[in-house]
Amino acid sequence: MAADTITLNDPTPVLGASGAATGTLPGKHARTAKNVGWYVLLSLLSLVVLFPVWMTLVRALSTPVAYVNEGLPLYPVSVEWDIFSRAFSEGELGRRMWLSAIVTFIIAAAQLITSILCAYAFAFLRFPFKRLVFVVFMATLMLPIEVTLIPNVTTIRNLGWLNSYEGLTVPFLATAFGIFLIRQGFMGIPKDLLDAAKLDGYGHFAFMTRVAVPVTRPVVASFGVIALLAAWNQYLWPRAVVTVSEWETVQIGLKSVAASNVEESNIGFAAAIIAALPVLLLLIFLQRQLIRGLTAGAVKG
Structure with missing residues (x-):
C-alpha cells in the first residue's frame, strides 16, 4: 500500500510525452x-x-x-x-521666492474654498439650469490663457492693480478644473447620507464641512497640490501685470538672472535648481495624497 500511495503535494514536476516538464x-x-x-x-x-x-x-x-x-x-x-550662493544673492531669489510663496498661498487657498463651494452646489443642490451652468463652467477649460490675456490685463490696468497682490491673484481665485475634480469626489457620496444628516439637524454647510469634505479629503488634498504647483510656476500672467522689479515673482526672476549673466550661464541654471526645490519637496511629501486623490476622483464609489 505504501508503494501505491500517491503524494499530492509532491513538488517534482511531471514529465510529459516529450520529456518536458509540465505544471505551473x-x-x-x-x-x-x-x-x-x-x-x-x-x-x-x-x-x-x-x-x-x-x-x-x-x-x-x-x-x-x-x-x-x-x-x-x-x-x-x-x-x-559657490555657484548656488552667488545665484541666490545676485538673483535676489530670497525676496522673489517669498513674494511667489505669498501669491501661491493666496491663489491655492482661494481656489480650494471656491472649488469646494461650487462643487458642493453642483453635486447636492437643486436649482434651475444646473446642468447648463456646469457645462458653461467646464467650457472655460478649453480657453487658453492667451485668449483672455489682453482683456484681463486691460481690466487690471483700469482698476489700478498693476504691480500689486490683487493683480497677481484676483484672476485666479476660482478655477473650473477644481470644481470638476472635487465635484467628482462629492458625486461618490450617497444621497441617502445627506438625507440622514438632515434628519439629525445638519444643514448644507455643516454637512459639507463635517461629512463631504472629510470623506473626500484625498481629492481635496490632491487639488490643493495641483493648485500650489500651478500658481508657483506662473510666468505669462505675472510678466503681463508686473512692470517693476520689486514685484517680480521667482519665475520672472529666473529670466532676469539668465539675461544678465549670459557669459556665466551656469548662474541661471543654479537659480533654476534653487527655484525648483520647493516644488520638489512638495511633491516628495505629498505625492501619496496626490495619487490617492486623483484615483478617488476618477473612480466613483
Whole structure:
C-alpha cells in the first residue's frame, strides 16, 4: 500500500510525452519575465525623465570655460561649489521666492474654498439650469490663457492693480478644473447620507464641512497640490501685470538672472535648481495624497 500511495503535494514536476516538464512553473516564469520587462521599461522611462534634471545640475556646477572645452559632459567639470550662493544673492531669489510663496498661498487657498463651494452646489443642490451652468463652467477649460490675456490685463490696468497682490491673484481665485475634480469626489457620496444628516439637524454647510469634505479629503488634498504647483510656476500672467522689479515673482526672476549673466550661464541654471526645490519637496511629501486623490476622483464609489 505504501508503494501505491500517491503524494499530492509532491513538488517534482511531471514529465510529459516529450520529456518536458509540465505544471505551473512555466506560467510563473512567464509572469516573472513580464514583471521584469515592465520594471526595465519603467526604469528606462525614469532615466529619460531624470536626464534633463541631471544635465541641469551638471551645467550649474561646471564653469562656462570648462563646459565649452569639454563639449557636452555627462558629469560636472571644474566644479564651482559657490555657484548656488552667488545665484541666490545676485538673483535676489530670497525676496522673489517669498513674494511667489505669498501669491501661491493666496491663489491655492482661494481656489480650494471656491472649488469646494461650487462643487458642493453642483453635486447636492437643486436649482434651475444646473446642468447648463456646469457645462458653461467646464467650457472655460478649453480657453487658453492667451485668449483672455489682453482683456484681463486691460481690466487690471483700469482698476489700478498693476504691480500689486490683487493683480497677481484676483484672476485666479476660482478655477473650473477644481470644481470638476472635487465635484467628482462629492458625486461618490450617497444621497441617502445627506438625507440622514438632515434628519439629525445638519444643514448644507455643516454637512459639507463635517461629512463631504472629510470623506473626500484625498481629492481635496490632491487639488490643493495641483493648485500650489500651478500658481508657483506662473510666468505669462505675472510678466503681463508686473512692470517693476520689486514685484517680480521667482519665475520672472529666473529670466532676469539668465539675461544678465549670459557669459556665466551656469548662474541661471543654479537659480533654476534653487527655484525648483520647493516644488520638489512638495511633491516628495505629498505625492501619496496626490495619487490617492486623483484615483478617488476618477473612480466613483
